[in-house]
Amino acid sequence: MTPFHPGDRVRVRPAEKPGHVRAPDYLKGRSGWISCVLGHFPNPEDLAYGLSGMPEKTLYRVSFRQSNLWDGYEGPDGDRLYADVYEHWLEPEGER
Amino acid sequence: MSSVHDIGGSSGGPIDRSQHDVEDWERLADAINSALGGKGLQTTDQHRRAIESLPNYRDLGYYERWTAATEKLLIENGILTQAEIDEKAGEIERRWGGS
Amino acid sequence: MSEVHPHEEVRPERSPYAARIRAMEALLVEKSVLTEAEIQDRIEYMDSRTPANGAKLVARAWTDPDFKERLLSDAKSAARELGLDATHEAELIVVENTPVVHNLIVCTLCSCYPRAVLGRPPDWYKSFEYRSRAVREPRAVMREFGFEPEEGIEVAVHDSTADARYMVLPMRPEGTKNMDEEELAALVTRDALIGVSAPQAPSRAS
Numbered sequence: 001m002t003p004f005h006p007g008d009r010v011r012v013r014p015a016e017k018p019g020h021v022r023a024p025d026y027l028k029g030r031s032g033w034i035s036c037v038l039g040h041f042p043n044p045e046d047l048a049y050g051l052s053g054m055p056e057k058t059l060y061r062v063s064f065r066q067s068n069l070w071d072g073y074e075g076p077d078g079d080r081l082y083a084d085v086y087e088h089w090l091e092p093e094g095e096r
Numbered sequence: 097m098s099s100v101h102d103i104g105g106s107s108g109g110p111i112d113r114s115q116h117d118v119e120d121w122e123r124l125a126d127a128i129n130s131a132l133g134g135k136g137l138q139t140t141d142q143h144r145r146a147i148e149s150l151p152n153y154r155d156l157g158y159y160e161r162w163t164a165a166t167e168k169l170l171i172e173n174g175i176l177t178q179a180e181i182d183e184k185a186g187e188i189e190r191r192w193g194g195s
Numbered sequence: 196m197s198e199v200h201p202h203e204e205v206r207p208e209r210s211p212y213a214a215r216i217r218a219m220e221a222l223l224v225e226k227s228v229l230t231e232a233e234i235q236d237r238i239e240y241m242d243s244r245t246p247a248n249g250a251k252l253v254a255r256a257w258t259d260p261d262f263k264e265r266l267l268s269d270a271k272s273a274a275r276e277l278g279l280d281a282t283h284e285a286e287l288i289v290v291e292n293t294p295v296v297h298n299l300i301v302c303t304l305c306s307c308y309p310r311a312v313l314g315r316p317p318d319w320y321k322s323f324e325y326r327s328r329a330v331r332e333p334r335a336v337m338r339e340f341g342f343e344p345e346e347g348i349e350v351a352v353h354d355s356t357a358d359a360r361y362m363v364l365p366m367r368p369e370g371t372k373n374m375d376e377e378e379l380a381a382l383v384t385r386d387a388l389i390g391v392s393a394p395q396a397p398s399r400a401s
Contacts, residue, residue, distance in 0.1 A: 019145070020141060020144060020145035020148065022304065022356050022357050023356070024102055024104045024303055024304055024354065024356055025102045025104070025105075026104045026105035026303075026330065026331075038286065038288075038357075038358070038359055039286065039358075041357070041358045044141040044144075044357065044358075045141075047139045047140075047141035047142065048139070048141040048142055048144065048145035049142070049145070050139075050142060050173070053141075059357055059358060059359075061359075066350075066352075069105075069330075069331075070105065070331050070332075073331075073332075074332060074334055074335065075333075075334050075349075075350060076349060078349035079333075079349050079350045079351070079352075080349065080350075080351045080352070081330060081351070081352045081353075081354065082351060082352065082353045082354070083353075083354040083356045084354075084355065084356045084357035084358070084359055085356065085357070086357065101304055101305065102303070102304060103303060103323060103326055103327040104301075104303030104304070104326065104327060104330045104331075104354060105303075105327065105330055105331045106327040107327070107328075108323060108324035108327045108328050109324055110324065110339060111319050111322060111324045111325050111328070111336065111339055112318070112319060112322060112324070113319045113339075113340070114318070114319075115317055115318050115319075116318060118315060119208060119210075119213070120208070121208050121210065121212070121213035121216050121217060123238050123241065123242070124216050124217065124220060124234070124238070125212075125216045126237070126238075126241055126315065127234050127235075127237035127238040127241065128216065128219060128220060128223065128229070128234060128237075130237045130240075130241070131229050131233050131234055131236075131237045132228075132229070134233075134237075135228075135229070137228070140285075144304075144305055147305065154323075156212075157210065158306065158318075158321045159210075159212070160210055160212040163212040163215055163216045163219075164212065164215075166216070166219065167215060167219060170219060170223075175223075175226075175228055176219065176222050176223070176226075180222055181215065181218050181219060181222065184218035184219075184221055184222055185214045185215045185217075185218035187218075188214040188217050188218055188221075189214045192208075192214070
């Protein structure tokens, strides 16, 4: 898994995964920037089913331009949305 | 297709800013959930997953979803059975004078 | 309003889930999975968490720049300095409003909230309307609350999608230079700590 650093451009994987997932649909396939590393946590997608969630996954805060997320967004270009996204939901921007 | 709880960005009407007084059973639902978590008998993510998979998610209030999910997990984790919860709940309702 | 005492044991409660949670409580205690005392502890823990805790943190940050630094870098230990135990909390992150950015908190997937500091979230925060609209049209949502950031201020929405809980550190209003910490804390509302509004200096009347 690629380790990301603040400032890196990333894309939220446009994948569909059944079950408990903390990557919201509205961010799937959207590009943003790594804002910071929040830490390492047991994987919630496993914890949800009584598993250990190990090994831990890196959690990133990712920033998105609101105008890239919504058609006709009301507000200046600088408006941002931040979401906390696990490493396995992120890929380097440009990778297909 | 997104799940029933994954609603960020969908359209919605005005926000109702009225507040109801938290009822005792709601405080209890909150407390039991947190106490079970503290004992390692369930995780936040299990509880979220149970909430998200409720077929009547949209029809329930917040603590109703919490209660239904806690019930589901207690049964799933083999701590209580459906039959004993049903029976006990029936007793309580009868004591309250419900039918 | 009902005339029943709040702790009356056999009060009928309207939701059909009330009887179910009370049934689970009785069974869990019967089977010694939980004790009454443990349950009571959790109730008291949550009852003791209120927006006043957040207001205290903010007022201290406004008057003590070193504390503010610590609040922004490690909110849990900063809270502990004021006697506020946030250990039950997931990660706690405080985001600062500045002359260039205004922050707004939401949880679209459930209703994550800095409960260990502020207590149980308000009903509107848990509503489908707030959860769905706050990310897409934060400015319209804030207008509904009667608040509009000043011209030129950018809005940053934080969707608490994972293991962190967010609280806003609002800007100290103009004209509060002579106020002490307690007076300042009184200006900080729950809504300002979520970001749907901002603290206002008291009007200068009399």
